[in-house]
Amino acid sequence: MSSPKDHPLASTAAGRSESPDVSTDAALQEATTSLSQVSLVIDSLKNEAEAERCVYIKRRMEENRMKLAEITKNNHRLSVERRNLGVMNGVKIDNLLTKRQKDAIDMQNGDAISSSQNDEHASVILLGSGIPIKNSVPPINLPKVEKIPPYTTWIFLDSDSEEELVDEENDKKEFVESEDNIIWSTIEQTGPSATVCDLLAQRLSRKPSEIKEQYEALKCSKPGDADCNMNSFLDKDLEAAQDSFNKLFCRRCLIFDCKLHGCSQELIFPAEKERSVSKSMDDENVPCGPHCYLQLEGNAGVSPVQLNTEQTITVSSAASGAPVIKAKYSRLFLKKRLKTSSNAQKHTERIYSETMPVHDVNPTNRSPSPNKNKRARKSVTDGSKETEEFSSSSQPRRNDSSVPTGNQVNVSSNNTKKKDVFVYDRTFRQITDFESWRTLEKSLFKKGLEIYGRNSCLIARNAMCGQKTCAEVYHVLQYHENKLYSQGSNSINSQDDDDRTETNETMGTARRRRRSNLFHRRRRFRRLKYTWKSAGSHSMRKRNSDKKDLHCRQYDPYARKVAKIVLGDVTVPKASAEVASALALLLIENVTLICGDGSLGSPGKKGNSYECQNMKLLLKQQQRVLLGRSEVSGWGAFLKNSVAKDEYLGEYTGELISHHEADRRGKIYDLENSSFLFNLNDQHVLDAYRKGDKLKFANHSPDPNCYAKVMMVVGDHRVGIFAKEKISAGEELFYDYRYEPDKAPSWAKKSEDCGSPKEDAASSSGRAKKRGRLRKHENAVFICSPTDKKEIVYDNEKDREIVKDRGVAVNMETRAGLEDPYGQEIRSRRVGMWTEDRLLGFLKSLNGEWGSRRRKRRFCGCK
Numbered sequence: 120m121s122s123p124k125d126h127p128l129a130s131t132a133a134g135r136s137e138s139p140d141v142s143t144d145a146a147l148q149e150a151t152t153s154l155s156q157v158s159l160v161i162d163s164l165k166n167e168a169e170a171e172r173c174v175y176i177k178r179r180m181e182e183n184r185m186k187l188a189e190i191t192k193n194n195h196r197l198s199v200e201r202r203n204l205g206v207m208n209g210v211k212i213d214n215l216l217t218k219r220q221k222d223a224i225d226m227q228n229g230d231a232i233s234s235s236q237n238d239e240h241a242s243v244i245l246l247g248s249g250i251p252i253k254n255s256v257p258p259i260n261l262p263k264v265e266k267i268p269p270y271t272t273w274i275f276l277d278s279d280s281e282e283e284l285v286d287e288e289n290d291k292k293e294f295v296e297s298e299d300n301i302i303w304s305t306i307e308q309t310g311p312s313a314t315v316c317d318l319l320a321q322r323l324s325r326k327p328s329e330i331k332e333q334y335e336a337l338k339c340s341k342p343g344d345a346d347c348n349m350n351s352f353l354d355k356d357l358e359a360a361q362d363s364f365n366k367l368f369c370r371r372c373l374i375f376d377c378k379l380h381g382c383s384q385e386l387i388f389p390a391e392k393e394r395s396v397s398k399s400m401d402d403e404n405v406p407c408g409p410h411c412y413l414q415l416e417g418n419a420g421v422s423p424v425q426l427n428t429e430q431t432i433t434v435s436s437a438a439s440g441a442p443v444i445k446a447k448y449s450r451l452f453l454k455k456r457l458k459t460s461s462n463a464q465k466h467t468e469r470i471y472s473e474t475m476p477v478h479d480v481n482p483t484n485r486s487p488s489p490n491k492n493k494r495a496r497k498s499v500t501d502g503s504k505e506t507e508e509f510s511s512s513s514q515p516r517r518n519d520s521s522v523p524t525g526n527q528v529n530v531s532s533n534n535t536k537k538k539d540v541f542v543y544d545r546t547f548r549q550i551t552d553f554e555s556w557r558t559l560e561k562s563l564f565k566k567g568l569e570i571y572g573r574n575s576c577l578i579a580r581n582a583m584c585g586q587k588t589c590a591e592v593y594h595v596l597q598y599h600e601n602k603l604y605s606q607g608s609n610s611i612n613s614q615d616d617d618d619r620t621e622t623n624e625t626m627g628t629a630r631r632r633r634r635s636n637l638f639h640r641r642r643r644f645r646r647l648k649y650t651w652k653s654a655g656s657h658s659m660r661k662r663n664s665d666k667k668d669l670h671c672r673q674y675d676p677y678a679r680k681v682a683k684i685v686l687g688d689v690t691v692p693k694a695s696a697e698v699a700s701a702l703a704l705l706l707i708e709n710v711t712l713i714c715g716d717g718s719l720g721s722p723g724k725k726g727n728s729y730e731c732q733n734m735k736l737l738l739k740q741q742q743r744v745l746l747g748r749s750e751v752s753g754w755g756a757f758l759k760n761s762v763a764k765d766e767y768l769g770e771y772t773g774e775l776i777s778h779h780e781a782d783r784r785g786k787i788y789d790l791e792n793s794s795f796l797f798n799l800n801d802q803h804v805l806d807a808y809r810k811g812d813k814l815k816f817a818n819h820s821p822d823p824n825c826y827a828k829v830m831m832v833v834g835d836h837r838v839g840i841f842a843k844e845k846i847s848a849g850e851e852l853f854y855d856y857r858y859e860p861d862k863a864p865s866w867a868k869k870s871e872d873c874g875s876p877k878e879d880a881a882s883s884s885g886r887a888k889k890r891g892r893l894r895k896h897e898n899a900v901f902i903c904s905p906t907d908k909k910e911i912v913y914d915n916e917k918d919r920e921i922v923k924d925r926g927v928a929v930n931m932e933t934r935a936g937l938e939d940p941y942g943q944e945i946r947s948r949r950v951g952m953w954t955e956d957r958l959l960g961f962l963k964s965l966n967g968e969w970g971s972r973r974r975k976r977r978f979c980g981c982k
């Protein structure tokens with residue numbers, strides 16, 4: 120197989136860019152030849168694949184034929200056996216199979232059922248209960264009818280992101296093995312060029328980008344590309360492991376899938392964690408090892424956390440007796456920078472120069488740019504021939520560019536000047552080398568940051584597992600932080616949207632992807648954080664009780680959307696996703712959205728004390744709700760104890776899904792005529808069908824005793840159900856579903872016709888609207904089942920139309936001329952069943968299966 124580089128097409132592609140003066144004709148001819156060669160290769164590979172597939176299909180067909188033959192033979196043997204049995208339960212049956220077939224055909228033709236057997240016998244045969252032979256259908260155990268419908272706790276699903284992502288993924292057509300072979304072999308034979316990709320894309324009906332992507336993936340999956348393999352494997356593994364740990368691991372019981380505390384427990388934000396870490400570190404000024412950043416010149420005596428988060432960074436050259444330079448680094452300072460800086464690049468450079476340890480204290484000698492510093496260092500190191508093994512043997516480390524290997528400097532305790540130079544150079548190199556860190560190292564770094572906060576000692580030791588030293592982590596941390604701030608200033612100054620930041624030239628495609636991953640994960644954290652379990656958790660309660668002066672404090676890492684991030688004296692109208700998240704993360708205490716801004720309606724009053732209603736939701740201070748048979752439909756929610764007007768009863772909980780998903784599910788619920796969808800906001804819908812609290816069973820009434828209200832609770836929209844009036848113990852709870860008129864189901868419309876509901880003044884703006892469902896035939900009489908009460912009486916008889924279950928119109932004129940095909944059968948079956956009990960008893964004894972558990976309709980064998 121020729122190497123890709125040797126191939127004419129590869130050289131053509133390369134040649135085009137290298138020598139533009141090549142004559143057009145020759146180039147054209149060469150290109151055409153190459154194209155036809157590539158086409159030939161693809162064609163031959165395709166033919167090969169097709170031939171292989173043909174062989175495979177033939178083999179499968181033969182296998183299936185043999186299987187089928189065996190089954191048919193077996194069936195035939197059984198039917199012969201059955202016929203030979205002759206008598207069942209004392210009844211003489213000449214030919215069971217023939218009779219069944221005949222009956223079915225007769226029924227199809229509208230003829231009376233063959234009357235060779237009397238009805239009783241026929242039903243016995245059809246139900247299968249009287250067939251004594253070994254192949255008779257065993258009776259099916261039907262589930263109990265009166266089982267209480269399940270209700271469980273609720274969870275947030277990332278349906279808006281994950282499910283839709285999955286959908287998007289599903290939209291992508293997977294590459295089959297033969298396509299993989301064609302792609303791989305073609306590119307291997309002809310070389311990787313845009314033309315080859317285009318041709319492959321054309322032949323395989325794909326996009327060139329997909330071909331490229333697939334080729335890359337194939338390359339990674341081939342043995343030999345160890346680095347690639349390792350990275351992708353480890354990346355995936357790490358992400359997956361973190362995900363299941365975050366979601367499924369119980370922090371209290373230290374087990375996965377905890378039954379007691381459930382999943383998706385509260386996660387700890389780095390900022391919070393960082394505080395606890397720094398407090399618990401008694402030895403915070405003690406270097407964590409020989410490569411601790413504290414060993415670097417100028418950092419002695421400064422705690423890791425202090426260096427990174429607190430206000431002062433002291434850079435000194437005390438050992439050499441030089442004056443001490445202090446670079447004040449306060450939040451205020453950074454904020455001011457955010458405010459005033461107009462040039463992100465300059466700003467970053469300024470920060471670099473101020474954060475880096477400086478060995479030459481003479482301001483005139485201080486190089487303003489990192490490049491100059493690098494040059495300065497080079498001249499020193501070139502002059503020095505001494506070397507020293509800097510990396511510790513106890514710490515397994517990769518031999519990468521961030522570790523000094525070649526021109527190493529002898530760091531002698533006496534030679535402080537050289538030491539400074541080394542540190543200085545090293546600092547700069549770490550900064551610039553972060554981009555060259557392996558994906559795994561970057562992931563570990565990010566995880567470490569999330570878990571330990573900005574503590575380089577802990578990150579290096581526990582998260583990086585010795586892959587990077589504390590000093591390296593420390594410098595990258597600084598670099599990261601400064602970069603974030605500089606980007607923040609950039610986006611703030613430009614007052615532009617995320618796109619601008621996205622396309623910022625400092626961020627490549629890969630970086631953008633990483634950023635979105637990071638953001639995605641943060642979004643997930645946030646979601647997880649606000650399950651009711653965490654809401655009711657000790658830490659959350661404590662946080663609330665600590666701030667008694669405020670009715671409630673709310674923060675929202677998404678505040679960029681709300682456009683109300685308040686950072687001390689800096690208001691960020693709109694920042695990039697990353698910056699917003701990072702700022703929210705770092706300055707979480709400062710991001711406050713006080714309730715009572717009008718968007719939620721006015722908070723309720725109780726007695727003299729002004730009380731935020733959403734605190735009750737947050738703390739789950741709800742009423743006992745019971746489940747029982749409703750007065751109006753199916754199950755209903757009942758109150759155990761009496762309550763006063765406006766009392767909070769409980770929360771309407773369910774899966775948090777997107778509108779898109781709700782529309783999808785709604786169609787299914789329409790068929791069931793039972794919906795638990797609740798429009799939460801313009802992005803999300805709550806679906807309590809599978810998961811939810813008992814309040815999900817509260818039925819609709821145009822004149823209800825309750826009302827539902829969407830409230831902002833700790834940054835999330837949640838639905839509270841409140842008493843509209845005084846409600847006595849044991850009363851059924853109703854609220855107005857507030858269907859949109861055109862989407863209201865028949866029973867809701869009917870009620871409105873009877874008398875329009877009184878408007879609920881207290882919740883006219885904040886009240887949630889129960890999600891309406893589109894119904895195809897609003898003006899129709901449904902006759903799908905006699906148990907269904909779907910009949911609608913219209914004033915105008917012309918509007919009446921009879922439709923089948925799925926809305927297919929029934930031609931009544933034709934029907935009128937027909938004989939009732941089921942009459943005789945039904946009459947014969949009901950002989951002797953004069954009372955309802957006997958009839959029900961008979962129905963119960965029928966074998967069959969539930970068509971729909973919710974509707975409790977049973978389908979059974981019927982001649």
Ligand SMILES: C[S@@+](CC[C@H](N)C(=O)[O-])C[C@H]1O[C@@H](n2cnc3c(N)ncnc32)[C@H](O)[C@@H]1O
Binds near residue numbers: 752794817818819
């Ligand atoms: C949230 S569920 C309420 C619980 C329901 N009764 C059950 O047994 O599952 C909403 C469904 O109950 C039924 N429903 C609620 N209020 C109703 C009413 N006033 N009249 C008729 N059906 C009602 C409708 O089928 C609706 O889709």
